[in-house]
Structure formats: structure tokens, C-alpha cells
Amino acid sequence: LGMSKDGLIxxxxxxxxxxxxxxxxxxxxxxxxxxxxxxxxxxxxxxDMTSFGTLFAFTMVCIAVWILRVKQPGLTRTFKVPALPVIAVLGIAINSYLIFNLSKDAQLLSFGWLILGIIVYFGYSKKRSRLNNTTEE
Structure with missing residues (x-):
């Protein structure tokens, strides 16, 4: 629902x-x-594709939380991850290791879905996104 309300789909x-x-x-x-x-x-x-998607999402969360901590250190947080750099690096490394140990078919199919998602984003979503629209409706 949120992606649709934001104009991404x-x-x-x-x-x-x-x-x-x-x-x-x-x-x-x-x-x-x-x-x-x-x-x-x-x-x-x-x-295997479901595993790929879940592991990829966990990897992106590790990256995003770390980036958010660096870019917005003063943001109010209800929970703070202890030793974030260590936890994030371990999360990224373990998830990446598990992704690369899935079957090659699952990797290729999953990367195909990721590419399709990127095409949809740049072909449809980016220009219709209300998040990047500077003028309010």
C-alpha cells in the first residue's frame, strides 16, 4: 500500500x-x-529464490542502518544497535556468503527479477514518485 501511495506502483x-x-x-x-x-x-x-530475496533484504537492512547511523547520527532511535559496524559487517558478510552458496539457477533467476525491478523503477516509478516530487499536490 505504501509504495502505491508514494506513486512507485x-x-x-x-x-x-x-x-x-x-x-x-x-x-x-x-x-x-x-x-x-x-x-x-x-x-x-x-x-532458493525466496531464500535469496530474504538474504538480500537482510543485507540491505544492514547497509541501510549503518548508512543512516552515519548520515543522521542525531536521529531519535528507540533502539540502538550495539557495535553497529561489527554487526553490520558480519550481517553483510554472512548473508552474502549464503547468497553465493545458493544454486546458480536461483542466483540467475533472482538477479533477473532484480533487473526487472530496476527496469520498472526507472521506467515507471521514478518519474511518478511523490517522494521526489518537489511540488505538493
Whole structure:
């Protein structure tokens, strides 16, 4: 919902059902896409790609928290990671090691999805983003 409200994906994904309070259309569209991909992809490849996505996300969190700590040291935080440089480096190293030990098929397919995401971002999302828009609506 947040990405849609920010203009990064089409607005259809930000619509919430007034009765159930859930993004019903969003769930139906993505459910159909995911079910179709799952129907034609072997389960071991799906498992490896899911692992890749999770490990990649954890790696990005380690990097982002470290960058945020350096760029905005005075930001109020409810929790402060002790020994952040050590924790971040270990997190990045361990996650990267696990990513590179997944099957080559999973790595190639996952990198393909990442490239598709980059194409969508630069082809659709960047120019429609409300986050980078300097004029308020």
C-alpha cells in the first residue's frame, strides 16, 4: 500500500476494501501472478529464490542502518544497535556468503527479477514518485 501511495506502483494497489479493511484487489492481482509462477516453477527453485530475496533484504537492512547511523547520527532511535559496524559487517558478510552458496539457477533467476525491478523503477516509478516530487499536490 505504501509504495502505491508514494506513486512507485499503480494506484490500484492502494485501494482498500471498506468492509474488510484489506487491499482486496491487490491481493487478487498478486495472488494470481504468484500462483501462476508457482504452478510452473519447481519448488526447490522457488525455495532458493525466496531464500535469496530474504538474504538480500537482510543485507540491505544492514547497509541501510549503518548508512543512516552515519548520515543522521542525531536521529531519535528507540533502539540502538550495539557495535553497529561489527554487526553490520558480519550481517553483510554472512548473508552474502549464503547468497553465493545458493544454486546458480536461483542466483540467475533472482538477479533477473532484480533487473526487472530496476527496469520498472526507472521506467515507471521514478518519474511518478511523490517522494521526489518537489511540488505538493
Amino acid at each position: 499503480p494506484s490500484v494497489f492502494s485501494k482498500v476494501n471498506p468492509i474488510s479493511g484489506t487491499p482486496k484487489t491487490n491481493l487478487m492481482i498478486l495472488g494470481a501472478i504468484i500462483a501462476t509462477v508457482a504452478a510452473f516453477t519447481p519448488i526447490n527453485k522457488l525455495a
